[in-house]
Amino acid sequence: MTQELTSPSPARQAPGPGRGPGWWRDAVIYQVYVRSFADSDGDGIGDLQGVRSRLPYLKELGVDAVWLTPFYASPQADGGYDVADYRAVDPLFGRLQDADELIRAAHETGLRVIVDIVPNHTSDQHPWFQDPELARQRYIFRPGKGDSGQLPPNDWESIFGGPAWTRTGRGDWYLHLFAPEQPDLDWENPDVHAEFTAILRFWLDLGVDGFRIDVAHGMVKAAGLPDIGHGRQATLIGSQHLPFFDQDGVHAIHRAWRTLLDGYDGARIGVAEAWAPTPERLALYVRPDELHQAFNFQFLGTGWRADGLREVIDASLAATASVGAPTTWVLSNHDVVRHTTRLGGGLARARAATLLMLALPGSAYLYQGEELGLPEVTDLPDEVRQDPAFFRGAASAGPAPDGTADAGGQDGMRDGCRVPLPWAGDRPPYGFGPGGSWLPQPADWGALSVAAQTGDPDSTLELYRTALALRRTLPGLGDGPMNWRPAPDGVLTFARPGVLCTVNTLPDPVEIPLPGRPLLSSAPVATEDGSALLPGDSCTWWAI
Incomplete structure (x- = not known):
């Protein structure tokens, strides 16, 4: 007898925070890119009230926690990763009360909440940088080279393209590994340590369950800031040891933060966004006295080949097992081309890759919209694009998984994965909000909306729902042997x-x-x- 199977629908169980003290070891965590998730007020930009209104959807999907991208006060030079005030909510996204109510509502729904923290750099509009004396104490300033200091202090390049240094009116230079509007903090200054301890406590006291640490590998720079001697340095990230990334000194910071997290009840966690040249180096971030999770970008960067996948899975599991930590798997996020497009092979390959990831030991992160099978949007008009990498002429915001510039996206590739979600209807903005959307949505996304896919056993959304339900009910999935x-x-x-x-x-x-x-x-x-x-x-x- 022939049997065909796509997506059965076992009974679903509601996710909840009470999965034990090691909840994070096998959690499935959903990344919400706040600007593009749901808009409550009609300005075309997603906001915290919009996220709160969609919590029932996330509960039905079956995830354990939500990671929110930055919603802090910011000039928005880099999508909120240029923070001017870490204790305030940007008016684009709501008020501090909205953040408080969202955290409470998520907990009532049975979801934990992880928020972004951005410790490598601030906005150039941060009060510290606006004060010339404080700026030179708490950021990285150096005199330039050349007869009159007209050349940058070294050959470091911005991840977004161009030099990593900008000259001030006083003639010295400040470091910015990202956009000029994002000056790098000097973590040799104890005031910087004290301030971030206070920031973490502020949000922990408000009830967040943890932090995703942006550029967790970047706060400490090599002594003397030596030259690299190589152009297009962004292509080296994750494959070579660079003097501005993955320095041993970052681990003292993470150990201090782990002590802080352990002082709170409820198993609060730290998650490293860390690019490291080997799985063994990445595992250092999740030693027992450091962070709880670190994104596995080696897995994300592996092509659709059986031998390559097995090699990176083995290396990842061995490295994290050596320090007693789980492996944290990820296929898409707000910085890379969506895996429906990036892997080639379209939706079929993307669905297969997801089931592979969810069957592996450890924790997994999902990026909003991947459960709908959304492809990368690769034809955005130049006039609507907002990625600073595009405006600085860089090929990407980081190394593409296959070593090429865009891996299937556009130059300045991050706008294409940030197009707002389709919720319902047959025309834009597809229920995203009562107005339009800050990036244009494709005209053919109606069939990919949440409403269109709900209840269709062959849809990608129902595949995700079923996979997450099985992962929760089958004791052999999640953390454990393989x-x-x-x-x-x-x-x-x-x-x-x-x-x-x-x-x-x-x-x-x-x-x-x-x-x-x-x-x-x-x-x-x-x-x-x-x-x-x-x-x-x-x-x-x-x-x-």
Whole structure:
């Protein structure tokens, strides 16, 4: 008898904060890019009240926590990652009361809340930088080179393109690894340490469950700020040790923050956005006395090849196991091309990659809209784009996963993954809000909306809902052991307690002996006479 399977619908359980003290070890955390999630007031920009209104959707999806991108007071030179006041909410996104009410409502819904903290740099409109004397104490200023100091102090480049230094009217230069509006703080100054301790306490006291630490690898620079001797330095991030990233001194900062987090009840966590040249270096950020999670960008940057995927999975698990930490998997975020586009192969490959990720041991992060199968928007008009990398002439906001400039997006690629979500309807703004949207949405996104996909067993949204429900109800998924099983070339097969995962990375079907009872597949799987036919670019979970 032939059986075809796509997305069964087991009974769903509501997520909740009470999953034990190690909740973060196998949590599925949903990234909300606040500006593009839901707009409550009609100005075309998502806001905190909009997020609050959509909490039931996130509960139904089945995630454990929500990570909110920066909503602090900011001139918005880099989408809010240029913070002018870490204790205030930018009027674009609401008021401090809205943040308080959102955190409370999320907890009542059964969701934890993680907020971004940006400690490597501030806005140039921050009061410290606006005061010339304080600025030279608390940021990195250096005299220039050349007969009259007309040259930058070294050859460092901004991640957004161009020099990493800007000259002031007084003739000296300040460092900005990102945009000129984002001067780097000097973490050798104890006042900087004290201020961020106070900022963390402010939000912990308000009830947040943790922090995603932006550029967690960047606060400490090599002594003497040595030259690198290489152009296009952004392409080296994550593959080589650079004097402005992944310096050993950052770990003292994270150890101090871990002590602070441990002083609060409720298992508050720290999550490192850290680019490191090896999995072993990345594991240093999640040692027992440091942070709880670190994004696995090596996994995100791996192409759709069985051998490459197995290699990075093995290396990642071994590295984190050496320090007793879980691995944290991610396929998309607000800084990279959406994996529906980036991996090639379209939606089929993206769905398979998601099921692979959710079957691996550890925690996983989802980026808003991936559960809808949204592709990268690659045809945004120049006049609407806002990524500072685009305006500075950079090819990307960081290294593309395959080593190329855009990996399927546009130059200045981050706008394409930040287009506001489609919620309902057949025309923009698709229920995003009562007005328009700050970036234009494609005319064909109606079929990808939440409303259009809800209840359709073959939709990507229902695939995600089912996968998250199974992950919660099957004891063998999440944190725990994993063992590889023999498989044909191009196929990955690994066992979790009671569950087998098969991944066909080839474009054509592959026949294998029937491994068990099918639970969930990213594409229809035919089973007959003791064998199974795995579709090309697919992933299937089996009960064993």
